[in-house]
Amino acid sequence: MYDKRYFERYALLSVCHMFNYDIERFMKCCEKPDLQSEEYDIGIEVTQSITEHDGTTIMLINSYFGRGLSGNKILESINQANKKNKFKGSCTIVDDVAIISPTKGLYDSSKHRELIIRSIIEKSEKFSGYKHFRINGLYCFAHTGLIGESDYPCILDACRNSAFSLVLINCIDRILHWNALYDSFLSYDISYDLLTKWKKEALQ
Numbered sequence: 001m002y003d004k005r006y007f008e009r010y011a012l013l014s015v016c017h018m019f020n021y022d023i024e025r026f027m028k029c030c031e032k033p034d035l036q037s038e039e040y041d042i043g044i045e046v047t048q049s050i051t052e053h054d055g056t057t058i059m060l061i062n063s064y065f066g067r068g069l070s071g072n073k074i075l076e077s078i079n080q081a082n083k084k085n086k087f088k089g090s091c092t093i094v095d096d097v098a099i100i101s102p103t104k105g106l107y108d109s110s111k112h113r114e115l116i117i118r119s120i121i122e123k124s125e126k127f128s129g130y131k132h133f134r135i136n137g138l139y140c141f142a143h144t145g146l147i148g149e150s151d152y153p154c155i156l157d158a159c160r161n162s163a164f165s166l167v168l169i170n171c172i173d174r175i176l177h178w179n180a181l182y183d184s185f186l187s188y189d190i191s192y193d194l195l196t197k198w199k200k201e202a203l204q
Contacts, residue, residue, distance in 0.1 A: 007046055011034075011170070012026060015044065015139070015168070018168075025039045025040060032045070033045040033130050033137075042137065043132070043135070044136075044139050044166070045137070047123060047139070049112070049140045050115060050143050058143060060087060060100065064098075065100070069098075070096055071094075071096040075092075112144045112146055112151075113151040119140050120138060120167065121158060123138050124163040127163035135165055136163065136166070140169045147176070156185065164180075166180075173195065
């Protein structure tokens with residue numbers, strides 16, 4: 001359901017909205033980078049800045065939450081799916097509502113900043129193997145809204161030292177936009193209606 005194609009499509013929808021691009025001018029099913037337009041002379045690689053365990057947590061949420069299941073049924077399904085104990089977090093029931101957490105203790109939100117920086121560095125190291133355009137970009141799904149202004153300086157340093165002239169960081173309900181010309185983050189707030197629209201269209 002939420003596979004590589006979904007995230008690439010979602011990224012493309014948001015990029016076209018932000019920069020007023022015609023989506024039909026982007027080629028389909030591209031690799032290295034994932035989003036390409038000869039007409040706009042732009043290429044954007046799409047990545048997810050998450051750990052393997054975060055990926056497991058997101059998979060469980062997407063599989064069982066928001067589907068009309070009772071809290072007990074969700075807990076039962078997660079325990080059944082987690083027989084190999086890949087999910088190290090917790091899932092509890094409060095008033096028949098399932099609550100899931102990727103950890104069993106305190107949560108260190110700074111890990112998201114470090115994961116974004118790692119994504120920028122790792123993708124930069126692979127940049128020589130990509131097709132190059134006038135604008136070479138990276139689109140990171142942070143899967144969190146916990147990126148604050150205190151995180152910006154370290155992430156900006158990674159952007160400046162990267163192979164990219166454009167970096168977009170999807171923080172769920174806002175997108176941080178950096179480009180080499182202005183060398184600062186612009187923040188685009190995304191409405192609930194637009195989030196819902198992009199999600200629906202990306203799943204088609």
